[in-house]
Amino acid sequence: MTLQHPQRGQQWLETLLPLAGFGATVGLEQPQIEAEFGYWLTIQSADLTAEQVDRLLGSGAAALDAIQYLINATLNIGQDREQQAVYTVELANHRLNRYKELRSLAEQAASQVRQTQAEFVTQALSAAERRMVHTILQDEPDLETFSRGQEPDRRLVVRLQLAEALPTED
Numbered sequence: 749m750t751l752q753h754p755q756r757g758q759q760w761l762e763t764l765l766p767l768a769g770f771g772a773t774v775g776l777e778q779p780q781i782e783a784e785f786g787y788w789l790t791i792q793s794a795d796l797t798a799e800q801v802d803r804l805l806g807s808g809a810a811a812l813d814a815i816q817y818l819i820n821a822t823l824n825i826g827q828d829r830e831q832q833a834v835y836t837v838e839l840a841n842h843r844l845n846r847y848k849e850l851r852s853l854a855e856q857a858a859s860q861v862r863q864t865q866a867e868f869v870t871q872a873l874s875a876a877e878r879r880m881v882h883t884i885l886q887d888e889p890d891l892e893t894f895s896r897g898q899e900p901d902r903r904l905v906v907r908l909q910l911a912e913a914l915p916t917e918d
Contacts, residue, residue, distance in 0.1 A: 753833035754787045760819055760834075761789050770804060774797050779844050786834025789819070793840045796813065801840050812839055813874050825909065844851070850877060854884040857906040858891055867907040870898070878904045 754776050761774045772795040778788050793801050805812050817839040824832040836843055857868040870881070881904050882893045892909050895902050 754789075757787055757819060757833070757835045758788050760823060761791070761815075761868055764815070764818075765791070768798055769797060772800075779838075779847075781844070781847055785847075785883065788838055788843075790838040792877045804839055805842060809842055809874075812837060812842060813876055816876055835858075846877065847880060850880045851884055854855045854881050854906075857881075858885060858888060861891060861906050861908060865908055867905050870902045870904045870906075872897075872903055875899075875902075878902070881906075 758774045758776060765774070765917060767771050768792075773792045775790040775792060776788065777814050778792045779812075784849065791804065796804070803811065806814070819835045819837060822836070838844065852869065857870070860866075861868050870878075873881070878895055885891055885906065890909050891906055893906050895903050897903050
């Protein structure tokens, strides 16, 4: 029997954590947010010491981002695009809190772009964070988002939709 996407991710992460010295369980809680970010795999911080949580997050959540990248790359390798899944790895409400910050940034960017009609360029963001902002703004018909630059200095750009890309009324 083939495991469904959420269970595959949960099993993968519950196998990785002990190998890395962390005895934590993983839950499949989906946060109450407006946007969809795939399957949320929540590392139960109650199973960890404060030091372990800090180590799993890493500086600027770099370790958590690396784990999230690994799970997505590993479980999607060789999969057809329609079979691929997106996994968000959460720990100590870091992603949820960061989502709230990025939603605020997206709202600020949208407002500024509409007022000034000039591009808004974010500070450097991780691939996961850029994807969150893209998703937050994807239903804004007058705006478009794209990434510019090279890692680790890749930035998200928000601008007005180009005139030729806007739908025309008949």
